């Protein structure tokens with residue numbers, strides 16, 4: 001159940017050391033540079049190649065925040081892309097994770113907020129208005145000005161000039177961030193090196209249309225301070241080079257690729273390029289990754305079917321606040337006297353199957369959702385799924401997170417209740433006996449309370465009470 005931190009500092013491609021070690025490589029690099037310059041001279045009208053030499057020469061960036069202390073929340077600067085028109089509906093998603101006077105950052109709007117938002121709420125991030133790009137000389141060439149506004153928000157966040165920042169994290173106004181888990185993830189990486197951290201889409205089609213190695217912005221992504229410092233000097237050049245690109249995320253990906261920086265995939269960021277009911281996915285979130293973000297909250301069905309969208313998010317946050325790294329972590333266990341399998345997604349749901357299924361089967365999300373694009377062809381997803389089946393053995397009894405309490409100093413009790421009878425198939429599963437779970441209405445999960453130092457994570461430390 002616990003997320004254990006793996007201290008994996010990614011080594012960065014270092015041209016210097018390679019040149020010292022291998023003279024052959026050195027000549028190849030030099031030859032490459034000569035060809036590169038020749039190419040630049042010949043083709044500079046069409047394509048302005050990135051200034052690789054400038055980056056190569058750049059010393060370890062002298063950031064204003066060269067400290068070796070572990071990343072904490074105040075080291076992160078958030079830049080949120082919003083718009084005046086949608087703020088009314090989306091501010092509740094931002095306010096669900098924003099901590100006034102604790103989190104640092106801004107929401108960028110397309111124009112001055114209207115009277116209804118004034119005075120600006122102290123529960124929201126302070127607002128800024130994006131630069132008006134219609135006056136830029138490039139404007140006539142730009143295919144999609146809104147996307148340029150979005151990508152430019154990165155620069156505008158940086159140019160606010162806040163001190164002591166280790167990471168810049170960009171997200172949308174319909175992204176729910178789980179910031180304590182985000183801190184745990186970023187703490188694995190060195191902000192003085194070049195890092196672009198995020199995740200691609202759940203849908204194969206979205207990734208093939210853009211790139212499997214592009215961070216989808218709705219899921220949120222993080223740029224290390226060192227990378228941001230370089231990007232700040234290059235991004236306008238990239239926009240100039242690629243005015244025809246019509247996705248802000250792709251412009252950033254293209255720009256960073258030119259700078260030689262690849263995406264570091266972190267699976268806790270969720271673009272949620274899905275439609276309908278995503279409970280199948282949230283009930284089988286692999287237990288090796290903390291939940292960092294959920295996007296498209298406005299498009300999918302409410303994640304708790306008995307609540308509306310903003311209430312659902314608030315409800316999930318209750319469990320999150322009690323034990324953030326445990327949220328949505330999947331645990332599987334068995335009840336031998338009745339031959340049942342349990343799958344628990346902590347703080348969200350519990351499933352009972354009236355038979356014994358292997359872990360590998362239960363770890364595959366039930367395909368309760370649909371892909372983002374209506375006309376995409378299967379296979380839709382970058383992960384395996386289980387289709388919804390008519391077989392009563394494969395159809396779980398579903399229980400959703402209802403309430404929680406701290407029973408003693410070191411026990412958290414989360415309670416999951418049945419919202420409706422099993423829909424698809426009311427008949428029972430006979431394959432491993434005749435043990436119906438129809439009479440179960442509530443499940444309580446007992447877990448050790450979160451401790452600041454997770455010394456000995458024990459995935460089997462949950463116990464269950466069926467009521």
Ligand SMILES: *[C@@H]1O[C@H](CO)[C@@H](O)[C@H](O)[C@H]1NC(C)=O
Nearest residue numbers: 067069070071072073074075
């Ligand atoms: C977070 O880390 C910074 C140094 O990077 C330190 O100055 C600050 O006190 C820390 N804040 C908390 C709340 O620990």
Ligand SMILES: *[C@@H]1O[C@H](CO)[C@@H](O)[C@H](O)[C@H]1NC(C)=O
Nearest residue numbers: 099100101102121122123124
């Ligand atoms: C944040 O701090 C300011 C100034 O210290 C204070 O006026 C405001 O009430 C605080 N807001 C919240 C939500 O705590």
Ligand SMILES: *[C@@H]1O[C@H](CO)[C@@H](O)[C@H](O)[C@H]1NC(C)=O
Nearest residue numbers: 110111112131132133134135
């Ligand atoms: C941006 O500038 C143009 C031209 O000056 C103006 O028409 C437009 O209203 C401005 N947009 C915003 C959002 O202020």
Ligand SMILES: *[C@@H]1O[C@H](CO)[C@@H](O)[C@H](O)[C@H]1NC(C)=O
Nearest residue numbers: 089092307308309310311312
């Ligand atoms: C969701 O439910 C809450 C509480 O019942 C209510 O205040 C809020 O207006 C509802 N939101 C929407 C978008 O319907």
Ligand SMILES: *[C@@H]1O[C@H](CO)[C@@H](O)[C@H](O)[C@H]1NC(C)=O
Nearest residue numbers: 336337338339431432433434
């Ligand atoms: C559980 O399933 C096994 C294998 O099908 C069967 O032999 C056993 O009798 C079942 N146990 C109960 C309590 O039904």
Ligand SMILES: *[C@@H]1O[C@H](CO)[C@@H](O)[C@H](O)[C@H]1NC(C)=O
Nearest residue numbers: 428429430431433434435436
């Ligand atoms: C299963 O058990 C129920 C009682 O719980 C009984 O009515 C039914 O006949 C049994 N079915 C089979 C196939 O054994």
